Amino acid sequence: QKEVEQNSGPLSVPEGAIASLNCTYSDRGSQSFFWYRQYSGKSPELIMSIYSNGDKEDGRFTAQLNKASQYVSLLIRDSQPSDSATYLCAVNQPPGGYNKLIFGAGTRLAVHP
Amino acid sequence: SQTIHQWPATLVQPVGSPLSLECTVEGTSNPNLYWYRQAAGRGLQLLFYSVGIGQISSEVPQNLSASRPQDRQFILSSKKLLLSDSGFYLCAWSPGTGVTYEQYFGPGTRLTVT
Numbered sequence: 001q002k003e004v005e006q007n008s009g010p011l012s013v014p015e016g017a018i019a020s021l022n023c024t025y026s027d028r029g030s031q032s033f034f035w036y037r038q039y040s041g042k043s044p045e046l047i048m049s050i051y052s053n054g055d056k057e058d059g060r061f062t063a064q065l066n067k068a069s070q071y072v073s074l075l076i077r078d079s080q081p082s083d084s085a086t087y088l089c090a091v092n093q094p095p096g097g098y099n100k101l102i103f104g105a106g107t108r109l110a111v112h113p
Numbered sequence: 114s115q116t117i118h119q120w121p122a123t124l125v126q127p128v129g130s131p132l133s134l135e136c137t138v139e140g141t142s143n144p145n146l147y148w149y150r151q152a153a154g155r156g157l158q159l160l161f162y163s164v165g166i167g168q169i170s171s172e173v174p175q176n177l178s179a180s181r182p183q184d185r186q187f188i189l190s191s192k193k194l195l196l197s198d199s200g201f202y203l204c205a206w207s208p209g210t211g212v213t214y215e216q217y218f219g220p221g222t223r224l225t226v227t
Contacts, residue, residue, distance in 0.1 A: 034214075041223075042220075088156070
């Protein structure tokens with residue numbers, strides 16, 4: 001069974017610190033990886049995508065991918081209270097999956113002033 | 114730019130009543146369309162996906178059904194709701210061509226079955 005695993009949290013960090021969110025996946029054939037942010041009561045919002053090993057930076061966000069270890073992470077620098085949300089990791093289901101994504105259950109991040 | 118709409122935003126329905134949720138996408142053609150359900154405090158469960166008009170694939174057996182009568186319209190239905198159908202229903206779209214798999218979500222419908 002294909003799985004995407006995340007620590008449910010909550011991950012509590014002080015304002016201004018770096019928040020590190022982690023995700024592991026089971027299918028080595030996966031090629032596309034995404035991070036979504038979901039505020040309480042709202043729908044998920046795509047914030048980062050990564051397709052190659054290494055780091056990808058976008059503003060305060062950095063996604064890291066290590067396909068050999070089947071591991072993807074999201075770093076949030078200078079964390080703000082407005083970053084408090086649940087972060088969902090999503091991985092594409094390999095060929096034949098009609099662009100289907102498998103979602104982790106999410107990590108709840110709490111940034112306190 | 115692309116926009117995805119869902120309605121209604123909230124719905125309270127008695128057990129055994131029918132259901133119809135609608136999703137429409139603007140600004141793109143031939144999208145892949147998806148219905149997800151998110152139970153309280155849980156992850157996203159894929160219910161249905163569609164790669165074209167009239168083409169529906171079901172992911173889990175249940176008393177729900179989906180239809181795609183037009184290229185950018187996706188409908189989720191039930192003839193008789195169960196208590197377990199309560200949840201946050203999300204419609205999403207992804208580009209129908211290319212090799213990227215990102216999905217974009219609508220605002221969702223919160224369904225409470227009483």
